[in-house]
Amino acid sequence: MSGISRRSVLRGGLLAATAVFTTRIAGASAAPASGFAVAYNELDITPVVPGWPSLWMGGYGWDPRGASPSAPAPAYPLRAHCIAIHEGGSVNVLLRVDVVSIPRDVHQELRRRVCDVLDLVVSSDFMIVASHTHSGPFIGDTHPDPKVLMNLNDADVDAVNGSTFVFMDLLTELVERTVRETPIPATLHFAEGSAEVGLNRMGLDHVMTDVPVIAVRNSNGGGLLAVLFGCATHPVSCGKAPSFHSDFVGVASEIIEEELGAMALFFQGTAGDQDPLPLSTGELGERLASAVIDIVNDGDFTDVEGPIMTELTEVDLPFAVDTTDAGVRAELRRKYVTRLDGRLGKAEVRHANLIIGQIDRGELAESIPMPIQCWKMGGVTILGLSHEVVSDYHLMINALAQDIGVGNLWVMAYANETQCYVASDRILWAGPGLHNGYEAGWNDDPWIAGYGSSMLSYGWPSPLNASAPGTDPASPDSAEAIVLAACEGLFR
Structure with a gap:
């Protein structure tokens, strides 16, 4: 038993990689008649073979990029965390995942499974947030289109879609397991601090430093159960390395968990124009984690109360243009045809063919x-x-x-x-x-x-x-x- 580490447990298998931080280990009891109660779990979702048809990675263009099947397990694996907050006879579910993006059809299918098929939660009470790590798997085939973004062929796209179904199956199972577990009576508390981990890559004067935190504590004794935290910075410190990694936000999560002994869930903010400072992934993670730990230990918290x-x-x-107008569509088509000569690049040709095809099929x-x-x-x-x-x-x-x-x-x-x-x-x-x-x-x-x-x-x-x-x-x-x-x- 002494040779089994937290990370080895997480890597125990595709569906067996259940978190060390789970309601069952924390000692669940019956939900209280009033106030909050929580259940929580995590899952390693790092693609591996066999099990995942694709190891293609999202986040960057314009050429194929994927993880090697023979690569060692990542130092900081991709994870999904789920917390179910029970209150007043209903449940609210926050699901966060280490992927660059979730396209609309995948989001809608997850919502259909969780809210309609399994009837686990009301739709407005279910929220999914991607960390936006650029070292995660490519999910879906629509926006972005892997053919346009990375020049993948049909077989590659089929593999991406196969992995997308594995991804959806894992997340659905995680949510179902978490919602059905007996929750722990808990209190929630909000505070906000700051951390300097990013810069404005557009050269504008606003740099995001806010670090919001919700501390979840056991109603019986006040022990810390979970920490929800955020910042607004692109997780791109790993660059284009061909290996999976949760980037500096994953590093921060693991440091927080090791220091505080509670599950740490990261939620991304408005990071569209925010890149990380030119520091190592470890340094950025340590800087963010230190801010969160300081907030948890010494922050000025506001009690969070229901109803939700x-x-x-x-x-x-x-x-910018009215694509329902036939004249506009004709002009768009003309403009995109001029890109087919390849003078701007191969990705521009692939994209032009995509849009021209949509116009011709009436699908724009x-x-x-x-x-x-x-x-x-x-x-x-x-x-x-x-x-x-x-x-x-x-x-x-x-x-x-x-x-x-x-x-x-x-x-x-x-x-x-x-x-x-x-x-x-x-x-x-x-x-x-x-x-x-x-x-x-x-x-x-x-x-x-x-x-x-x-x-x-x-x-x-x-x-x-x-x-x-x-x-x-x-x-x-x-x-x-x-x-x-x-x-x-x-x-x-």
Whole structure:
């Protein structure tokens, strides 16, 4: 027994890799008649062979990138964590996973299984958040399209889809097991600190340093059961190394667990324009973990109380051009045909063929759906934004919440599904003037996805719609105004 480490237990098998941090070990009891009770589990989801058909990795273009089947187990494996919060006869489920993104169809299938088929939780009470590690598996085949992003062939894409089903099976089993376990009576407490782990890669002045924390404690004696924590920085410190890794946020989680003896769940924020400082993965993880540990030990906590009021809504983010207009589609097609000569690159040719095919088949997207989720509790409100949201929205949403009187607010991004960048008006106006238009989604032509840009990466025809330059507040038909209006509606 002495030779069995925590990590060896986690690597014990595909479905057998059950967490050391679990409600069963902590000593579950019957749920209380009032207050909170929690159940929690983790699972190693690092792809291995046999078991996973694909070892292709997401996060980077424009060539194939995958982990070696013979590579040793990663120092910091990819994990999924699930916590079920029981309160007032209902259950709220937070599921976080170490992948770069979850496309819409995969998100919807997970929600269908958990909420409809198994009837484990009401849909608005179920939230999934991706860590956005760029050293995780490629999930799904839509946005992004692995053929466009990495030039994979049909057999490779079939393998990616096979692994996607393994991924969904594992997460469904994890949620079911956690929800059905007898929970532990618990108290929840919110505090916020800061850590300097990132920089604004667009050169803008705002750098995200907020570190929100929810400490989950046993009602019987106050022992720490779990720590929910976050920051807003791209987990890309591992670079393009061909091996799976949860990056610095995974390092932070394991340090916190070892120091505090409680499960640590990381939730990503509005990191769309935030990259890590030029430090090692270990140094970044230690810096973030140290901040979280200090908050848990010495932070000024606010008690979190029920009831938990939840809502899940969805808005449509408009493109800069009206793709329902036949004349617009014809002009888009003409523009994309000019890219087929390959002068901008092979990925641009693959993307152009994708969009031309969609136009010819009458399948061109009219907008990009964006789920937005809100959990209101006494002491803190959690807002879950889908997609890669830039930090401007963190500032604007917090200002909006302050005006309304929301109180403590935790803004998560990469929630439920991630299929595009959500740029603010000022970034969309700047286009190639900021980071060559990567986040804005355009550079050489404001009508179409820019070469090497995020809209090309994710497989969309055009950038998002912005207000007319200089407009303040944002015009109602802009992506910025639509997102902020939805958030305001959820807060009120």
